[in-house]
Amino acid sequence: MIKLFLLLLASLSFSYAHADAAKVKDLLQKNYPQLGQIEKANKANILGLYEVVAQGQLFYTDEKAQYLFTGNIIDLKTMRNLTEERSRKLFAIDFNSLPFDLAIKKVKGNGQRKMAYFSDPNCGFCQKLESELKNVDNVTLYLFMLSIFQGSDKKVQGVWCSKDQVKAWDNLMLNHVQPPVGTCDAPTAKLMELSQKLNINGTPALIFADGVLIPGFRPAAELEKSLNSTLSR
Numbered sequence: 001m002i003k004l005f006l007l008l009l010a011s012l013s014f015s016y017a018h019a020d021a022a023k024v025k026d027l028l029q030k031n032y033p034q035l036g037q038i039e040k041a042n043k044a045n046i047l048g049l050y051e052v053v054a055q056g057q058l059f060y061t062d063e064k065a066q067y068l069f070t071g072n073i074i075d076l077k078t079m080r081n082l083t084e085e086r087s088r089k090l091f092a093i094d095f096n097s098l099p100f101d102l103a104i105k106k107v108k109g110n111g112q113r114k115m116a117y118f119s120d121p122n123c124g125f126c127q128k129l130e131s132e133l134k135n136v137d138n139v140t141l142y143l144f145m146l147s148i149f150q151g152s153d154k155k156v157q158g159v160w161c162s163k164d165q166v167k168a169w170d171n172l173m174l175n176h177v178q179p180p181v182g183t184c185d186a187p188t189a190k191l192m193e194l195s196q197k198l199n200i201n202g203t204p205a206l207i208f209a210d211g212v213l214i215p216g217f218r219p220a221a222e223l224e225k226s227l228n229s230t231l232s233r
Helices: 004-030 082-090 122-133 150-158 165-175 188-195 219-229
Strands: 039-041 050-054 057-059 105-106 112-118 137-147 205-208 211-216
Touching: 004 039, 004 050, 004 105, 050 082, 050 137, 057 082, 105 165, 122 165, 122 219, 137 150, 137 188, 150 165, 150 188, 205 219
Parallel strands: 112 137
Antiparallel strands: 039 050, 050 057, 105 137, 112 205, 205 211
C-alpha cells in the first residue's frame, strides 16, 4: 500500500513539474517573441530554475518567466560544469544520420568503436589530435574536413581528390606533406553547411556514437574513455 502511494505521489509530482514547464514555455513564447521559437522548457532542479532551449542555446529562467539567465552553472563541490553536461545531452546528434558520404572513412583494427570528427588542415590542435589518434585502435573514424582557415580549401580539395584519401590526410597532418592540387569537385560548401547546421563553430569537434558533441582537442586517454562508454551504441 505504501509503495503504491509513493508511486502515485511520484507520478503526480512529475505531471505537476511537466505542467509548470509547459506554462513557462508558453509565457516566454507569448511575452518575448524576440527569443524566437522556444524548443524546450524543463525543470532544471537547480535553484528552482527552468532550463530553456531557444536558437540552439541553453538558457535558464524563473518560474514566472520574468528573468533570463545565461552562462554556466558550476557545482563547486565537484567543480562539474552542470550547464555543459546538460547541453551535451540536450544537443546530442543522431550519429547514424550524419552524411557519411561527405566524410573520409578510416578503419583501425576491428573498427568496432565509432567517432566522427570535424577538422581543418591548418588547425594546430587538429594536427595535435591526429597525433593522439595514432594511439587509438579498434575504431572507425569519419573525418569531415572543413575550410575555416585561410588556404585550407586547397588542401581539403587536394586530400578529397586523392586516390588514397586516408593516406593523403595522414601525410598532410602528421608529416606536413602537401597533397597534389586537386582537380575534382570537393564538397567544401556542403561540409561548411553541415557544420553550421550542427552548430560547430571551430575545430576540432568530436562526435561520439551516443551523439554527444565535444568541442576541442582531447588526448588519447580521454578519447579511449569516451569511445568505450559508447561501445554498445
